[in-house]
Amino acid sequence: MSEILELKNVSVHFPVKGGLPFFSRGMIQAVSDVSLTIKHGETFGVVGESGCGKTTLANAMIGMVKPTAGQVLFKGVDLNGLPRDEFKKMRRQMQMIFQDPYSSLNPRFNVYQIVSEPMFIRGEDSEEEMKARVVELLELVGLSAEDLYRHPSDFSGGQRQRIGIARAISLNPSFLVCDEPVSALDVSIHAQILNLLVELQERLNLTYVFISHNLADVKKMCDRMAVMYLGKIMESGDSDKIFRQPLHPYTQALLAAVLDTSFDERRDQIVLQGDIPSPINPPAGCRFWQRCPKAMEGCKTVPPELIEVEEDHFAACHLVNGFPDVELPAGCDEPVDKEDVQV
Amino acid sequence: MKQVLKLRNLKVVFPTGYGLIRAVEGVDLDIGDRECVALVGESGCGKTVTSQAVMRLLETPPAVIKVDSIEFDGREIKDCTPKEMQEIRGKEMAMIFQDAMTSLNPVMTVGNQIDEMYMRHQGDSKKEAREKTVRALELIGLPEPRARANSFPHQLSGGMRQRVLLAMAFACMPKLIIADEPTTALDVTIQAQVLKTLRGMQQGCGTSLLLVTHDLSVVASIADTVYVMYSGKIVEKAPVKELFTAPYHPYTVGLMAAVPRLDDEKRKFTQIPGTVPHPARKPSGCYFHPRCQYAAEKCRKEMPPLRSLDGNREVRCHYPLTAGGESHE
Ligand SMILES: Nc1ncnc2c1ncn2[C@@H]1O[C@H](COP(=O)(O)OP(=O)(O)OP(=O)(O)O)[C@@H](O)[C@H]1O
Ligand SMILES: Nc1ncnc2c1ncn2[C@@H]1O[C@H](COP(=O)(O)OP(=O)(O)OP(=O)(O)O)[C@@H](O)[C@H]1O
Ligand SMILES: [Mg+2]
Ligand SMILES: [Mg+2]
Numbered sequence: 001m002s003e004i005l006e007l008k009n010v011s012v013h014f015p016v017k018g019g020l021p022f023f024s025r026g027m028i029q030a031v032s033d034v035s036l037t038i039k040h041g042e043t044f045g046v047v048g049e050s051g052c053g054k055t056t057l058a059n060a061m062i063g064m065v066k067p068t069a070g071q072v073l074f075k076g077v078d079l080n081g082l083p084r085d086e087f088k089k090m091r092r093q094m095q096m097i098f099q100d101p102y103s104s105l106n107p108r109f110n111v112y113q114i115v116s117e118p119m120f121i122r123g124e125d126s127e128e129e130m131k132a133r134v135v136e137l138l139e140l141v142g143l144s145a146e147d148l149y150r151h152p153s154d155f156s157g158g159q160r161q162r163i164g165i166a167r168a169i170s171l172n173p174s175f176l177v178c179d180e181p182v183s184a185l186d187v188s189i190h191a192q193i194l195n196l197l198v199e200l201q202e203r204l205n206l207t208y209v210f211i212s213h214n215l216a217d218v219k220k221m222c223d224r225m226a227v228m229y230l231g232k233i234m235e236s237g238d239s240d241k242i243f244r245q246p247l248h249p250y251t252q253a254l255l256a257a258v259l260d261t262s263f264d265e266r267r268d269q270i271v272l273q274g275d276i277p278s279p280i281n282p283p284a285g286c287r288f289w290q291r292c293p294k295a296m297e298g299c300k301t302v303p304p305e306l307i308e309v310e311e312d313h314f315a316a317c318h319l320v321n322g323f324p325d326v327e328l329p330a331g332c333d334e335p336v337d338k339e340d341v342q343v
Numbered sequence: 344m345k346q347v348l349k350l351r352n353l354k355v356v357f358p359t360g361y362g363l364i365r366a367v368e369g370v371d372l373d374i375g376d377r378e379c380v381a382l383v384g385e386s387g388c389g390k391t392v393t394s395q396a397v398m399r400l401l402e403t404p405p406a407v408i409k410v411d412s413i414e415f416d417g418r419e420i421k422d423c424t425p426k427e428m429q430e431i432r433g434k435e436m437a438m439i440f441q442d443a444m445t446s447l448n449p450v451m452t453v454g455n456q457i458d459e460m461y462m463r464h465q466g467d468s469k470k471e472a473r474e475k476t477v478r479a480l481e482l483i484g485l486p487e488p489r490a491r492a493n494s495f496p497h498q499l500s501g502g503m504r505q506r507v508l509l510a511m512a513f514a515c516m517p518k519l520i521i522a523d524e525p526t527t528a529l530d531v532t533i534q535a536q537v538l539k540t541l542r543g544m545q546q547g548c549g550t551s552l553l554l555v556t557h558d559l560s561v562v563a564s565i566a567d568t569v570y571v572m573y574s575g576k577i578v579e580k581a582p583v584k585e586l587f588t589a590p591y592h593p594y595t596v597g598l599m600a601a602v603p604r605l606d607d608e609k610r611k612f613t614q615i616p617g618t619v620p621h622p623a624r625k626p627s628g629c630y631f632h633p634r635c636q637y638a639a640e641k642c643r644k645e646m647p648p649l650r651s652l653d654g655n656r657e658v659r660c661h662y663p664l665t666a667g668g669e670s671h672e
Contacts, residue, residue: 049530049531049532049533050501050530156386156387156618156619157386158618159618186385186386186557187385187557187558187559187598187601187602187603188385188597188598188601188614188615189385189614189618190601190603190612191601191603191612191613191614191615192612192614194612195611195612195614198610198611198612213530213531214531214603215531215605216603216604216605216607217603219605219607219609220603220607220608220609220610220611220612221610243605253532254531254532255605257531257532257534257535258531258560258605259531259534259535259538259558259560259561259563259564272532272535272536273484273536274486275500275502275503275533276500276530
């Protein structure tokens, strides 16, 4: 399998708003130095807590935000070096499904207008062609021609998400970013939408980026994945390997926090202390050290590199990789005082 | 067991332009002393309307409520005046909503908001109240509680705000707390913290809890008794462990199978076919029959009654999936 998308040291920083114009009060490091590759036809998962930069990363992947630094290569071409019309053409191959099926559809449009909008903007099809295509798409996602002139408010959350999917696949994209596509839906509908995504992937030969904070979904959907924390990748690679043997303490904690409906008395699991720190001034060393149950003195100041531990399994943790051969503060491998751990 | 809440035959309808919405159709609910009862079901099944009717928070109109009895702590409250209800709600019943940001006052420090609860309901002085507030914030696991009490809501993270709401709800030591989706908006790691805090406080303070949620994994981790609701009716009631080990109603079975689990097969998600009926156009017979793989002639014609089974369980199904019983398999 070959690569469809490659990120090379991508960072996205936003100036903190507020205060005087031109006077920045700092930078939100939404995505910091992220490198990864996504292969043709696979599903690549991105997991992490709210605010860790998943949506920003996804937007950078499809050229919706310009990286502050680094390169985004889609089919080998640097998206940000492209002239505008070339970029627009490229963009048609990349689409996005949004988290909130309630606010992502324009309530004043009917289903036909919503689904045909990307074709309308492209301006290559006649009215009849668009109508036929929309009907075909609706049937593909489990709706029907009867729904053409209904409005979003007439549909349930799951049906609205289907409309969003129909719209996203209308221009035959090869690369589809699903940003928490089922987070706002009930369990039973949740399964219907994920099954639909799996089916469409097989039929249309799609590559997915699947963003979620639900590890069970990611495990089932994804071939490869990245675990993010405060804008950085903590662990990445083959998802079976990561789930079989999570190396990073953060991944381990995320897994432990998955609630279970079986009663195997695992109910008193490790509960991660503290909250996610602000991405405005992230910790200098490992971004996770303040909440890490295994943090060492050196983790406070020395940032860990993302290193390939086994084939296609990367981790950024001093515990796994040891400290690098640089000048290190004395006692760097001493455990951190309990007092310091917690935000 | 002493009962804190006994709700009998609650009916709520909303007359609308496109028909009568029967949101709740004859719900009974019992909550024991120190018990955590969960009300689960898909979106639109009537969970929020039920819990708001208990708190007498539903606006009438648009809602039209009919109820035989709402007995709270031995007292009938269905005919209480709004003023009496306000008193009860502050002191003996508290509510935690899903969205912490809208339930906190954005221009007042969280400390002052909690102080006010103590001052209003326990007649404490400002100083006494602040001491209690600091202790409460410590209890919910807020680091540096004395300093953090001076934060405004927007300076706290979502998980912290949700825990501040817990501290506020518990401040007046209510008999009953109703929590509507208290962790739905939170991340998994924070959800685990908040649930642990909620369970700890509930046990520590001896409060009863009505937990409204659509998330079965949350239910499994803190509830004692579970009511499963479908399209305005209770379809199953059971102690939590029994429900999860042997669900009797096909709907409960479907709901549980749909919960994604870490040890599942790849790329296959178990789903319940079809969707929840529109509340103004409910099917004949058992409301679940169009989605039920076991549906028989009787199910299409007759609404099954909620009947008792095994002493402590109830199920609304003509052919419950009891082990070795009249199962349809
Ligand atoms: N346009 C923007 N301007 C300023 N800050 C932004 C912008 N977009 C995102 N951020 C900030 O960047 C950080 C990462 O945000 P992002 O939306 O990527 O997180 P996320 O992982 O998708 O979170 P969630 O799970 O809540 O959707 C956050 O701190 C957010 O406040
Ligand atoms: N003010 C209203 N006017 C008309 N219908 C209403 C009103 N409030 C609620 N309903 C209807 O009553 C039914 C039950 O709603 P309720 O909010 O109790 O559902 P829920 O189980 O809490 O769902 P969710 O999980 O989405 O919160 C729904 O069909 C809803 O559309
Ligand atoms: Mg996001
Ligand atoms: Mg609700």
